[in-house]
Amino acid sequence: AQSVTQLDSHVSVSEGTPVLLRCNYSSSYSPSLFWYVQHPNKGLQLLLKYTSAATLVKGINGFEAEFKKSETSFHLTKPSAHMSDAAEYFCVVSESDSWGKLQFGAGTQVVVTP
Amino acid sequence: EAQVTQNPRYLITVTGKKLTVTCSQNMNHEYMSWYRQDPGLGLRQIYYSMNVEVTDKGDVPEGYKVSRKEKRNFPLILESPSPNQTSLYFCASSPTGGLAGQLTGELFFGEGSRLTVL
Numbered sequence: 001a002q003s004v005t006q007l008d009s010h011v012s013v014s015e016g017t018p019v020l021l022r023c024n025y026s027s028s029y030s031p032s033l034f035w036y037v038q039h040p041n042k043g044l045q046l047l048l049k050y051t052s053a054a055t056l057v058k059g060i061n062g063f064e065a066e067f068k069k070s071e072t073s074f075h076l077t078k079p080s081a082h083m084s085d086a087a088e089y090f091c092v093v094s095e096s097d098s099w100g101k102l103q104f105g106a107g108t109q110v111v112v113t114p
Numbered sequence: 115e116a117q118v119t120q121n122p123r124y125l126i127t128v129t130g131k132k133l134t135v136t137c138s139q140n141m142n143h144e145y146m147s148w149y150r151q152d153p154g155l156g157l158r159q160i161y162y163s164m165n166v167e168v169t170d171k172g173d174v175p176e177g178y179k180v181s182r183k184e185k186r187n188f189p190l191i192l193e194s195p196s197p198n199q200t201s202l203y204f205c206a207s208s209p210t211g212g213l214a215g216q217l218t219g220e221l222f223f224g225e226g227s228r229l230t231v232l
Contacts (some may be wrong), residue, residue, distance in 0.1 A: 036221075100147065100162040100163075101172060104158065109158045
């Protein structure tokens, strides 16, 4: 069975500084991994996905993530934070034996200060 | 416009009174799923459906039922709601593909349905 742990419940960054959101996963089979963002009072939007192709994945709005199998990690980064990046971010995993069953992390709330 | 539509968006009800939250998508997606979102817990999957007449339990199916009689609709039924089902509910859909019929990527989410059970 798969599981996912987001290591930080809250992250505070200054505008223009790098953002790092950490995600570790546990999976018995080949996983697919996703990062989603949720702005206040909105549904979720896909930032990027890893589905067994390139391990460095680029997404929308300047975000990228690296799949590291040896570390079972899929950390999300952005070189320079914008005020519009303030939101909640979710790491998600699904496994090849049961693609439809998705496991969400508890979320990381990002605050961006001027 | 491609979208996932949930109704109702807000509902206050009482314990034991059966209710249905509807979900409809216009993108011809095979996959649909339901989640509940609670503070500090992220989203937890209730049920999912890989295609018509195929449904499976997620992590928290107790107290919920679903059906998938048509591709576009995936209603969530609470036969006898209880206060611990007070939550924000999301429906989502996605295309499938590949040799294994896996999810090909993006989940498209509805706007959410905030349910309060008194």
